[in-house]
Amino acid sequence: MNQPASAYFMEERRDPVESHTLSILVQNEPGVLARVIGLFSGRGYNIESLTVSETESKKHVSRITIVTTGTPMVIEQIKHQLDRMIPVYRVVDMTLTGRSIERELAMVKVRGGGDNRVEALRLADAFRARVIDATTESFVFEITGNSAKISQFIDLMRPLGLVEVSRTGVAAIGRGPEGM
């Protein structure tokens, strides 16, 4: 065991890293998002994607969806750490339930003319992306789907004159009649 001289044991963990989507119901009060994000930065957890919005305005409940990566032990820690925050109602690991739908929305701006313009429109059609703004030399497409589909669409637009992209991040919900 070669480690630098230290009062701490430097240990490497080699467990495989997984990606999980977490849905978190919180009391919508000042600072609640800072608490959640501070937990991730403070404890060195990853945030791949984050969406948040009030979902029940009467009860001031917001729903946060976080896509995170980590070893199974770290993912379990993240859930417990979130769950013990005072304004957190519930944390559900949508990946573990295996019964969730994930969607993301993106707006994709493409600039160009001639064949590229035609090709962009054709691909957009194939991906069911809608044109929500157009000029003689540009389009803005709106596309929804899972993150992989959106990334694929963006990759295809790149050689056709991709200017910029705005993505919402992932929102997730469980299948079937039950709520979380």
Added chain:
Amino acid sequence: MSDNSHDPSQMTGAAMIVRALIDHGVKHIFGYPGGAVLPIYDEIFQQSEVEHILVRHEQGAGHAAEGYARSTGKPGVVLVTSGPGATNMVTPLTDALMDSIPLVCITGQVPTHLIGNDAFQECDTVGITRPCTKHNWLVRDVNDLAKVLHEAFYVASTGRPGPVVVDVPKDVQFATGTYHPPRKSDVHISYAPRVKGDAGQIRKAVALLASAKRPVIYSGGGVINSGVEASKLLRELVEVTGFPITSTLMGLGAYPASGKSWLGMLGMHGTYEANMAMHDCDVMLCVGARFDDRITGRTDAFSPGSKKIHIDIDPSSINKNIRVDIPIIGDVGNVLGDLLQVFKAEAKKPDIKPWWQEIAKWRARNSLSYKKNSDVILPQYAIQRLFELTRGRDTYITTEVGQHQMWAAQFFGFEEPHRWMTSGGLGTMGYGLPAALGVQVAHPDSLVIDIGGDASVQMTMQEMSTAVQHELPIKVFILNNQYMGMVRQWQQLLHGNRLSHSYSEALPDFVKLAEAYGAVGIRAIKPGDLDGAIKEMISVKRPVLFDCRVAALENCFPMIPSGKAHNEMLLPAEANDEATAAAFAGGKALV
């Protein structure tokens, strides 16, 4: 308090704060005034139910409140001003969070209309203290204040206890609003700590315990936090099962050091028998402890052959560092009560005689031995004498951080819970002296001793003035080795004995220092002087600084070198230069 005699529920924010303290049974608070809390200080001035202890630095107030809380089981309360008052509280808040100590800290804030303007003595208190509190609040409306204060007390003292901050802008302190006494609806419905353990898990745990051949109980600070009853139940469990028991630094006193099943403390500077029992056991019952890195050594070699049961009130403590087989989430006292009942009804004491015989062999290695010396006082000897001479007295011990802290843990025997206050998780030098103040405030007639180091005590020495002002006869027993001994030890073992900045240069004369504060200074230099000097210290009814001159280069053993497993301990008798070099060989290449 205010002039709304017609409707007693109407009062100013400042009056509400004092009222809430009274409603929560608070008798003492620790604080320091400033512009942003003057309305509250004005209310304090006009009443006599809550006594305010004026410290000399806000950090002192925080640690004093920690000592108060840990020795009573009740939340400690702190009142400080905005800006520097609040930032000076960051260390004690973090300390309390790490060691699960209930604290309610009220901070003043600049008036709401100035928040965000970089006003005089403004800081983002809730932002700064968010990661070092269990929860915090900024109160912008006086009509929310009562609810927030009540929730603050509830959150601090229930579930896994911890520090909370209530930040109150000055205009809210002046404003008049409606106060209500504590009620259930004050608390977030999303906050509901689980107290009762799952019955199925408890059954499984009992079955596992009953089948054990080489069991060990590993208890921690959670047993202390759960209350005196939890310690009683733990003792009963040890009695009923006949199992050996060890404890973390934070858990000392839950099981008596004189008990026959006691293995001593475990971990980096724990006893050989405790660590070997942890390593070789087949069933481990972890009660209110958290498998911290000072305890486990290298995690991949931690107790490799055991099935593990873990009782903890905080689900995030489970499977954090070490995978366990039977987690039981709940309050330690509650779960132990249920577990005992099931054990008594359905199981019987397993025969573990061979295991005890093995333990006896480890014990015989005498891992806490040290070479006697009649010329210089050895620090271990000093603690032993302190222990012997205070035996049978109503004594509370606090410590600073360093070698002296470990020697105190190893050589002072604790018979009861709540008698031992030390900074375990954060390891805060400067904790012990103000913590002793807090303990003394809560237990005015008891003997309260801070076992300190020459470097640590200088971090919060100013609180001697507090001790003198409030007639708190704390005893600061300094193991003066003229070094930051623990740093020096690591430098010797790991950094080629290059003692970079660990010598206590220009030490003050502690006896004169005591006198300058109006306290009593006592010095012991020779082993022969020690008993007499300690007796004198005990009999003095005033604050004392005791300068105990001890051997400068003594090391703290036994020790698990970093990166090693529990069964690779370095024992004092074997810790000659070669063995030490070999034990740390892993690190040498990169020194």
